[in-house]
Structure formats: C-alpha cells, structure tokens
Amino acid sequence: MTSAIGEPNAIAITFFLVFIVLSLGITVWASRKTRTAEHFYTAGKSVTAFQNGLALAGDYMSAASFLGIAGLVALSGFDGLIYSIGWLVGWPIVMFLIAEPLRNLGRYTFADVLAARLRQTPIRIAAAIGSLAVIAFYLIAQMVGAGNLIRLLFGLPYEAAVVIVGAVMLAYVLFGGMIATTWVQIIKAVLLLGGATLLALMVLSRFDFNPLALFAQASDMYGASVLSPGRQVSDPIDAVSLGLALMLGTAGLPHILMRFYTVPDARTARTSVGYATAFIGFFYLLTFVLGFGAMVLIGRDAITGIDAGGNMAAPLLAEAVGGTPFLGFISAVAFATILAVVAGLTLSGAATLSHDLWVSVVRGAKADQREQLVVARAATVLLAAVSILLGIAFKGQNVAYMVGLAFAIAASANFPALVLSIFWKRLTTAGAQSSMIVGTVSALLLIYLSPTIQVDILHNSGAWFPLRNPGIVSIPLSFVVAIGVSLLWPVASEARRFAELERQLHLGVESADELT
Amino acid sequence: MMVAYFGFILLVAFNKPLLGTLVTRGLSLGMLLGALVIIVAWILTWTYVRWANTHYDASLAKLRERR
Numbered sequence: 001m002t003s004a005i006g007e008p009n010a011i012a013i014t015f016f017l018v019f020i021v022l023s024l025g026i027t028v029w030a031s032r033k034t035r036t037a038e039h040f041y042t043a044g045k046s047v048t049a050f051q052n053g054l055a056l057a058g059d060y061m062s063a064a065s066f067l068g069i070a071g072l073v074a075l076s077g078f079d080g081l082i083y084s085i086g087w088l089v090g091w092p093i094v095m096f097l098i099a100e101p102l103r104n105l106g107r108y109t110f111a112d113v114l115a116a117r118l119r120q121t122p123i124r125i126a127a128a129i130g131s132l133a134v135i136a137f138y139l140i141a142q143m144v145g146a147g148n149l150i151r152l153l154f155g156l157p158y159e160a161a162v163v164i165v166g167a168v169m170l171a172y173v174l175f176g177g178m179i180a181t182t183w184v185q186i187i188k189a190v191l192l193l194g195g196a197t198l199l200a201l202m203v204l205s206r207f208d209f210n211p212l213a214l215f216a217q218a219s220d221m222y223g224a225s226v227l228s229p230g231r232q233v234s235d236p237i238d239a240v241s242l243g244l245a246l247m248l249g250t251a252g253l254p255h256i257l258m259r260f261y262t263v264p265d266a267r268t269a270r271t272s273v274g275y276a277t278a279f280i281g282f283f284y285l286l287t288f289v290l291g292f293g294a295m296v297l298i299g300r301d302a303i304t305g306i307d308a309g310g311n312m313a314a315p316l317l318a319e320a321v322g323g324t325p326f327l328g329f330i331s332a333v334a335f336a337t338i339l340a341v342v343a344g345l346t347l348s349g350a351a352t353l354s355h356d357l358w359v360s361v362v363r364g365a366k367a368d369q370r371e372q373l374v375v376a377r378a379a380t381v382l383l384a385a386v387s388i389l390l391g392i393a394f395k396g397q398n399v400a401y402m403v404g405l406a407f408a409i410a411a412s413a414n415f416p417a418l419v420l421s422i423f424w425k426r427l428t429t430a431g432a433q434s435s436m437i438v439g440t441v442s443a444l445l446l447i448y449l450s451p452t453i454q455v456d457i458l459h460n461s462g463a464w465f466p467l468r469n470p471g472i473v474s475i476p477l478s479f480v481v482a483i484g485v486s487l488l489w490p491v492a493s494e495a496r497r498f499a500e501l502e503r504q505l506h507l508g509v510e511s512a513d514e515l516t
Numbered sequence: 517m518m519v520a521y522f523g524f525i526l527l528v529a530f531n532k533p534l535l536g537t538l539v540t541r542g543l544s545l546g547m548l549l550g551a552l553v554i555i556v557a558w559i560l561t562w563t564y565v566r567w568a569n570t571h572y573d574a575s576l577a578k579l580r581e582r583r
Contacts, residue, residue, distance in 0.1 A: 088553075225536070228546055267573055273565075278562070288551070
C-alpha cells in the first residue's frame with residue numbers, strides 16, 4: 001500500500017494552521033484577562049464543570065493515548081487494551097479520594113494541600129522534586145512524539161518540529177496562562193473526540209456497524225490469540241505492577257491535579273470528574289475499534305513498515321478509510337493533541353517552580369501579584385527551552401515507555417503523600433517528605449535497573465530488577481516509609497493542626513483567600 | 517472499582533486461557549470484561565456525582581451552618 005505519509009500534506013497543514021490561528025486568537029483574548037497570578041494559574045476559578053471535564057480529558061488524552069494505544073492494539077491486540085482500561089480506572093480513584101479535598105485545601109499546586117498542614121519549606125521542596133521529575137519525563141515523551149509525528153506527517157526535520165511545538169506552546173502559556181491553556185484543551189478534546197468517533201464510524205461502516213464482525217476478522221487474519229492476553233504481560237507480577245502504576249499514577253499527575261483549582265468549588269470539581277470520566281471512557285472504547293480496525297484494514301506489516309513502534313496506525317487507518325483529506329485532518333488533530341498536553345504540562349511545571357519554590361520557599365510567601373506573575377512567566381520560558389532541548393536530546397526514545405515512566409514516578413512520589421495527608425491525622429512533615437523522596441528515587445532507580453534499560457537499551461545480558469514496571473515495589477515502599485517515619489517520630493502539633501484543618505478539608509471555605 | 521479492576525488485572529495475570537475463551541464469534545471473555553470495567557467506571561462515578569450533589573452537599577451545608 002502506498003501512503004501519503006512522509007510527504008507534506010496540504011490539507012494537514014491547512015487544518016493545523018487553522019487550529020493554531022484559532023488558538024492563538026484565544027490566547028490574545030485570554031492575555032487581556034490574565035492580570036494576576038490567580039488568573040495565570042487558575043483562570044480566575046471561573047471554569048464550569050462541563051468545560052473542566054473537557055479540559056481534563058484534553059490534558060489526559062495525550063499522543064500516547066491516541067497514537068500509542070491504537071498502535072499497540074493494532075500490533076498486539078488485547079494487550080494494548082490493558083493500557084486503555086488502566087488509564088481509565090485512575091479517574092474513579094481521583095474522584096473518590098482526591099478531587100474534593102484538593103479543591104477545598106489548595107490554591108495553585110497539589111503541594112498546597114500538604115503545606116497547609118505540615119511545615120511548608122521541606123514539603124514544598126520534596127513535592128517540587130517529585131513533580132518536576134514527572135513533568136520532565138512526560139514532556140520528553142510528548143516532545144519526542146511531536147517530533148516524530150511532524151517529521152512523518154509533514155516532512156519537516158525532527159529538530160525543527162520540536163522547536164515549532166515548543167514555540168507555539170510557549171505563546172499559549174506565556175501570554176494566555178490557564179485561561180488560554182484551558183480553551184486550547186477544550187478545543188483539542190472536542191477535535192480529538194470528534195475525529196476519533198468519525199474514524200471509528202468509518203471503520204465500522206465496512207463491517208455493517210458490528211464491532212464483533214471486525215474483531216472476528218482480526219482473529220481470522222492473525223489467530224484467536226489477538227483477542228486474549230499475551231506476550232506484553234507474560235509475567236503475572238509485572239501485569240499487576242503495570243496495573244497499579246497506571247491506576248494510581250493519574251492521581252499523582254501535577255497537570256491533572258492543577259485543573260481542580262480552575263473551578264469555583266468542590267461540587268464543580270466533582271461534577272467535572274464525572275464528565276471527564278465519561279469522555280475518556282468513551283474515547284478508550286473507541287480505541288478498541290481503531291486498533292483492531294488498523295490491524296485488519298492496514299495490516300501489521302504495513303504499520304510497522306512506516307514506524308516500528310506502531311505509532312502511525314491511526315493516521316494510516318484514516319488514510320485507508322477517508323483518503324488523503326481525512327489523513328490530513330487526523331494528523332492535525334494528533335498534532336493539536338500533543339501541543340495542548342505540552343502546554344498543560346509546562347503550566348504545571350511553571351506553577352511548581354514559581355509558586356512552590358520561588359514564592360513560598362525563597363521569598364517566604366512575601367511576593368506581590370506582579371512579582372508572582374513575572375516569576376511564573378520566567379519559569380515558563382525556562383521550561384519551554386528545557387523541553388525543546390530534552391526533546392532533541394532524547395530523539396529516538398520509545399514514547400509509550402517514557403509516559404509509563406512518568407506514571408510510575410507520579411504513583412510512587414506524589415500519590416502516597418497526597419492521600420495520607422488528606423486521610424491520615426498522624427502524618428508528619430518528615431514522613432511526607434521522605435515518602436516523596438524515596439518514591440521518586442526508588443521508581444527512577446528500579447526503572448534504571450529494569451530489563452527495559454539494562455537489556456533493551458544498554459544490551460546487558462540480564463537485569464538486577466526483573467520487572468519492567470516498578471510500581472508494585474516503589475508504591476508500597478513509599479507508603480511504608482511515610483507511615484513508618486511518622487509513627488517513629490510523631491509530632492503532636494502537626495496532628496493538632498490536621499484536626500483544625502479537617503473542617504476546611506471536607507467542608508471547604510467560603511473564600512479561597514482565607515487560605516495562604 | 518478497585519475490586520473490579522484488580523479482578524480483571526489478576527485474571528490477566530494468572531488466568532489467561534479463561535480470558536481467551538470466546539463468548540461468541542469475535543468476542544473473547546477478556547474483551548467483554550474489559551469493556552465492562554469501563555462501563556462500571558462510568559456508572560460508579562455518575563452514581564457518586566448524583567448522590568453527592570443531592571445528599572452529600574445538603575448535609576455539608578447543614579454542618580456549615582452549625583459553625
């Protein structure tokens with residue numbers, strides 16, 4: 001099969017330019033409203049539940065979801081679906097454990113929740129380390145994905161593509177802050193959901209709109225094994241470990257947690273998670289059809305022929321069912337997806353650097369609105385430059401693996417401390433701090449010692465740590481450290497402080513300005 | 517939710533042949549259960565949102581007044 005992939009595609013470029021012009025227009029509009037740090041980080045808490053639901057979905061459905069899962073399913077069938085399902089079940093966890101207390105107790109970053117009841121400085125430093133590690137790996141994955149995608153779709157060199165993504169994202173975040181970033185997410189989520197639905201319908205139209213006929217043909221072509229668990233999860237403990245990291249990682253992603261501060265109250269936060277779960281679940285159900293559709297209509301060899309990782313399965317499928325114009329549309333959607341996720345990540349990184357480190361630690365919360373905004377913007381420029389450099393340095397890395405890494409760190413570094421700080425009275429500063437550091441370090445170390453790095457990348461004969469995903473070790477370890485340290489060295493005043501805050505934690509306060 | 521998901525993951529881990537059983541032509545038990553996990557997640561979150569928006573918020577409002 002010949003494909004237009006790899007040649008400049010006029011329709012893709014047109015769609016893409018329309019998206020850029022539209023989103024930059026929103027940025028100009030948003031920049032007029034972004035006068036304070038409050039606006040920059042939280043869009044002035046003016047986002048509705050439905051909007052935030054879409055924006056959460058936009059932040060969450062990255063290139064790894066759309067291109068990566070479609071490719072994984074196309075190449076390995078059922079195993080790819082384990083990612084879809086694992087990424088979705090994180091949402092009920094966010095809903096039941098995190099969303100409302102987070103909204104009630106924080107201002108700009110999730111570290112606010114811990115800092116409210118524990119000693120600020122050590123907590124914010126530890127939380128910043130964990131957050132920045134997660135953001136760095138997630139950013140690398142998105143930038144590498146963007147570079148490859150643009151190179152394949154538009155015929156641009158990899159480095160130029162990475163610089164373009166960095167520059168456009170910088171414009172959104174720098175001038176439009178959270179308001180522009182939120183609207184970019186909303187537009188992207190609508191485009192992605194619409195595009196994926198259309199693509200799935202066009203695939204199903206070839207099978208009398210009966211998904212089972214599609215799955216049946218897949219198993220006729222590639223054997224019944226495509227419908228059952230296989231090679232990717234050959235080790236039972238590794239499967240559980242992956243499941244844990246995917247599920248708990250969502251509740252530790254800084255750019256997702258930050259979205260709960262853009263809504264006016266806990267009720268809106270809760271309802272927005274309901275919308276987000278609905279959108280994301282629907283999208284992941286579509287990935288069943290897209291993945292198997294690519295497997296049947298394109299064929300595995302043709303997919304790996306274009307990109308060994310299978311990342312081009314969805315664009316190829318679009319070309320097969322809708323010709324070059326539809327390929328252009330889906331390519332533009334995929335690019336918009338990456339751009340929006342990168343913007344969300346950068347904004348949360350800027351919040352961590354300026355709000356957690358500069359304003360709270362360096363300046364002891366004595367910075368005025370003007371200074372906060374200046375520092376936040378400086379941090380944005382810094383992060384954009386770093387992400388462009390990292391994107392170029394990590395050229396050729398596997399995208400899905402890097403995202404898996406980010407989830408494992410998020411689940412080990414941020415999730416245990418955050419959950420314990422919301423529900424456990426006796427948590428101490430030292431406990432939370434050591435949990436975040438041990439979680440980050442153990443996740444990174446175990447990944448380094450895993451077969452993925454030692455055997456696949458460094459070509460050693462064996463690995464010290466047998467599992468590909470560290471979650472099953474590093475997440476419990478992080479919990480044990482937090483609980484152990486807190487029990488061994490109890491701090492009575494911090495337990496009392498929790499009792500004082502409990503009311504606010506569950507009931508919320510009338511005005512968030514009462515919090516500092 | 518965690519029971520549903522970990523039930524599913526443990527089946528993936530320890531009982532692959534069972535999940536490979538075909539329910540009907542083109543649909544294995546594993547894929548059916550996977551789709552069901554997503555649908556259960558929908559039902560649980562929306563049940564919670566409805567319950568919390570009507571009952572839980574009302575109780576919270578009462579608590580706030582008692583300050």
